[in-house]
Amino acid sequence: MTEQTAWPLWEVFVRANRGLSHVHVGSLVAPDAEMAVRNARDLYTRRGEGVSIWVVPTDAITTSDPDAKEAFFESSEGKNYRHAVYYTASEGVPHL
Template sequence: MTSIDPADSGSWPLWEVFIRSSRGLSHVHAGSLHAPDATMALRNARDLYTRRNEGTSVWVVPAEAIMASDPDSKGGFFESPQGKSYRHATYYTQSEGVKHL
């Protein structure tokens, strides 16, 4: 090992783990872990996150492949839908004669 960069002191890359608890549901983020490659990441995920029969399917994704929104961003990014109640179905009144809505 000739790793010199202290920020990368030979440690394994980070992976995000998504688990589907039962068929028909979506995969849900369960946590993260370190692993040398995707195959081992899947096995580590099995060891760390499915110990109590939680899963029927596991996804692992390299953490660096995820583009995340800025946790501090509110205003323009998340709050602009406020007041736009016309984006909700309940905003609209039911037209006469429509029976099955």
């Protein structure tokens, strides 16, 4: 009897129309990238709503820690000038 190996998990991103961003639509398991693309097409674009599919092995994705969101996303000290709230609109410039 041979030992079975689990197929890798893939994250699927679909772009609905040209010019739009790819959006995460779900996950699937497949033995390789080619089969992952074919399975993604069958699962997530059955009604012809996709023009492009990306599949990425789940273990190739690196994420930030949700528990450290305050420290990770807060502005660095001394860089408050990056926030537009500190600027005022110039008078006499109608398009601003």
